[in-house]
Amino acid sequence: MSEETKVKIVHASLSAAIMVSVLIVAMTIGAELMPVFKSWLKASFGHHWTGKSVLSFISYIVFFVLALILPLGGHSAKIATHLWVLFWTSIASSLAIFLFFVYEAFLK
């Protein structure tokens, strides 16, 4: 496998993970604030959590393939930056989910 292909695959996996982390936060908060969306997830997938899981997995595949196909910054020097973006996105996403449920439980 060429160096360029390796960089493209890692770049695609990082980009897809960043997008899915943001999507999970959006679906989690969206489902609580919009009962219609939560009902749709339940009606379509049997359970809202199953719906979020399936949509996350499908979105990951789509974002991964798109990042592989589209000519978006698959440069070796940018991999470290991408890793840090995913690092901060995962921390911010986890905190956003936790603080949202604290707000829902105690402050709403």
Place this chain on the structure above:
Amino acid sequence: MSQLFRLLLYGHVIFGVLGMSAFYLVTLGLFKKQSWTGFLKVFSALGTLFFTTSWLAGGYYYTKYYGGSVKPKIIGGAYPWAHAIIMEAKEHVFLMLPFLAFAVTLSIFLMSAKFAEDAKLKKAVTFLALTVFVLATLIAASGIIISGAVKK
């Protein structure tokens, strides 16, 4: 609780702890000045596999058993926040874990040849692996709190 749900719950916990332990080893390996690439590849791949298995086992248990049998006990018990905050956060943060673990695994499999010459790259992978380990630890601790709340 039926035998199936008991097995799924045990599987969820055991594979979750195995995944957490694998990423603890990966993080330690990455912090070393000279990392053994084979070790990092094996344990990061195993960790991702363990998290995915824990996700599937826990997911089935959660969607088919927890909501009808466990959740009402916690909501009606002494610590309803154990579901309203801890369980709600746990079940959604857990969704991210396999994707983060897979990103670390792919980075190790495809980029570890550069770790010796590119300290910035290695540091970034190390901190992402550390994040996976810390999130998995917090999720495991959440599980302990939730289990405790069922008994009260």
